Amino acid sequence: EVQLVESGGGLVQPGGSLRLSCAASGFTFNNYWMHWVRQAPGRGLVWVSRINSDGSSTTYADSVKGRFTISRDNAKNTLFLQMNSLRAEDTAVYYCARDYDFWTGHLDYWGQGTLVTVSS
Amino acid sequence: DIQMTQSPSSLSASVGDRVTITCRASQSISTYLNWYQQKPGKAPKVLIYAASSLRSGVPSRFSGSGSGTDFTLTISTLQPEDFATYYCQQSYSTPFTFGQGTKLEIK
Numbered sequence: 001e002v003q004l005v006e007s008g009g010g011l012v013q014p015g016g017s018l019r020l021s022c023a024a025s026g027f028t029f030n031n032y033w034m035h036w037v038r039q040a041p042g043r044g045l046v047w048v049s050r051i052n053s054d055g056s057s058t059t060y061a062d063s064v065k066g067r068f069t070i071s072r073d074n075a076k077n078t079l080f081l082q083m084n085s086l087r088a089e090d091t092a093v094y095y096c097a098r099d100y101d102f103w104t105g106h107l108d109y110w111g112q113g114t115l116v117t118v119s120s
Numbered sequence: 121d122i123q124m125t126q127s128p129s130s131l132s133a134s135v136g137d138r139v140t141i142t143c144r145a146s147q148s149i150s151t152y153l154n155w156y157q158q159k160p161g162k163a164p165k166v167l168i169y170a171a172s173s174l175r176s177g178v179p180s181r182f183s184g185s186g187s188g189t190d191f192t193l194t195i196s197t198l199q200p201e202d203f204a205t206y207y208c209q210q211s212y213s214t215p216f217t218f219g220q221g222t223k224l225e226i227k
């Protein structure tokens with residue numbers, strides 16, 4: 001059974017940092033591209049970042065470029081999101097999601113999400 | 121960036137109704153269009169990918185169509201468990217933008 005479990009969320013002050021993790025199981029992690037998607041309270045889904053299967057290529061939304069870094073450890077089946085210079089508008093539930101394949105780009109499995117709250 | 125616009129933003133319907141949600145892209149995205157369902161407090165779940173392909177395990181009352189810039193999600197006969205928020209998402213180019221969502225409520 002495919003499982004994605006996020007962790008690392010919490011309360012952080014503006015300007016602070018946080019590192020999210022997403023532990024993957026039930027599939028061959030190093031075969032899949034992975035994404036982070038966020039959702040502010042009561043708002044819609046916003047794509048954040050993507051990483052290819054070996055970690056050599058990354059892409060970011062403009063709103064997080066230069067502040068967030070996506071990475072992965074294929075030996076530990078874990079995806080990461082390092083978030084620096086956090087702002088109030090980064091407050092959201094952060095989901096990791098698996099990219100089914102490069103050709104369709106749909107996200108076929110999602111974690112349960114981890115809440116990040118940026119507030120003083 | 122490609123903008124995705126869904127309509128309507130909200131919709132009231134009854135069990136047994138046929139419902140259609142539309143999604144328009146700001147430029148052609150071929151068939152790189154996916155539909156997700158999200159229930160309160162839960163992660164999104166993919167229903168339709170590549171505009172019209174039904175995800176395994178998703179009931180056949182869900183269907184998708186369209187190409188280029190205009191797409192539709194249709195639920196043929198609404199069931200109680202279908203009341204949720206629906207999002208389209210383009211996977212043609214990054215950033216993989218989502219529509220603003222359509223909240224389907226019980227009439």
